[in-house]
Amino acid sequence: MANKVKFGLSNVHVLFIESYDAKTKKYTYDTEGIQAIPGAVNISLDPQGDTTDFYADNIAYFSQAANTGYQGDLEMALIPDWFRQKALGEKVDKNGVQVEASDAVQKEFVLFFEINGDTAKTRYVLYRNSVARPSIKGQTTENSISPATDSMTITAMPRENDHYTKGSIASDDTQHKAIYDAWYETMHEPDFTST
Template sequence: MGKVLSGLDMFHIAEVLIDTKDELKFSAPEELPGAVNMKIDPKSEQEVFYADNVAYATVNSLGDIDGDMEVADLPLDMQSRIFGKQVEKGIHFSSADDKTLEIALGFRAKLSTGGYRYYWVLKGTPELVPVEHKTDEGKATPQTAQVKIKFMPLTNVKDGKRRWDAKAEEGNGVNAETWFKQVVYNADSFASSENDTVVDVGK
């Protein structure tokens, strides 16, 4: 029987602290409650090479990686941290000088055969959150926060190996507690227990 994915929960966000050719470092992940929807749309650019008067080979290259995240709410404190807003006496101010963080995003989806499939998308820059509200028409209408994120491969070629995502299914040490403990960008970055036992994920 094939596997069917359903549901979505456990959004986690971490800051990309350093991503250079020689060094890679993330902050500790922080959970963002209220996951509603997540879409990751990597664009593949395809080039056909012709030889001997026929299509001889097809070369694929990675293009844009578009992400759409929807949550019940993106708290003001988290918005200020992600988008570099200034907070004065509890008031959150936006300015033309704000600097948006690069973030990694983790989440999971339920498998019909039991357990979950886990994800990390490793580096993305969110767009500012639009403000859209609607008057209640006889009953309260829930209004969610929708964030567009432009993802890209890591710059790091030593540890991150220019990767842009990691996936694993539950088992062999992979579960909610271990997967979201850190951003998983290679096998050595994943610790499945307090003794830092490493399982083979992220390849």
């Protein structure tokens, strides 16, 4: 049965992209594999791309929207230092100080997450992402403690080889349960060959 509503966010994971070979059209991924980032709070991504309208015969004769991916915010309880090092190119010096440089090389990554529904959970993958530096925030403690969160602006782009941007699978898809179960263990590559 299909979901009537969706709610919740959990299981945020990342897999860093090491390289892309334009000749073979293959991506190479980080040998550390898919890594969890605990503390998912909110994700809000808006579609990117302009719509072009062509008018003829006194009507909108043709309309086409470009799909250049998504952009928005991922809010986490705390962005871990290891993610900042890998995604934003921050480095730790010999004294243990994590340093951000203006010329740091950022690294693209695959983003995985899960949204619940009333009957099934849906797992998502955004195949190629970059992230902007998060803001630095802090607030004084008053009568009660209110945890502050970290937000990052995510840009989800189409892959260079096949132009895929996003994929998803629901927990009630019993025919493909193995794919759902291994979602955070191995990188699923879309397969459109006939069965």
